[in-house]
Amino acid sequence: MAELWRVRRATAAKPLNWRKRMSDNIAFALLVYTGLQIFVTMTALRAEGPSMLPYLALVILVIAIVPWCRRFERRWNKLTESQAADPALARYFRRDVALLWLLAIGLPFAITGLFRLLGALFT
Numbered sequence: 001m002a003e004l005w006r007v008r009r010a011t012a013a014k015p016l017n018w019r020k021r022m023s024d025n026i027a028f029a030l031l032v033y034t035g036l037q038i039f040v041t042m043t044a045l046r047a048e049g050p051s052m053l054p055y056l057a058l059v060i061l062v063i064a065i066v067p068w069c070r071r072f073e074r075r076w077n078k079l080t081e082s083q084a085a086d087p088a089l090a091r092y093f094r095r096d097v098a099l100l101w102l103l104a105i106g107l108p109f110a111i112t113g114l115f116r117l118l119g120a121l122f123t
Helices: 002-012 018-048 053-077 087-121
Strands: none
Touching (some): 053 087
């Protein structure tokens, strides 16, 4: 039975496709980014009271992340079929995924923090 399981797993293995993997990472990163953006901005809205700064931060956050995600996706979608399955690209993939997730998680906190600092300085 164990031997049958190994054979089944080996035949069911998905082929390596860097394009699809990057697209999946971008989709999940955008979901996480959106959730964090809403949470962080809503927290800032409650803390700030009536102010336009959190709304401006929200607009800048949207403007900042979309071009970066598109850039990542465009770069990986340019790969040919053979390049998309090349294990030698793993290092570059990990680098881009790390940067993508750093932006997706860090940007909402960084920009909202910057706007809160600016709001504190000018009020």
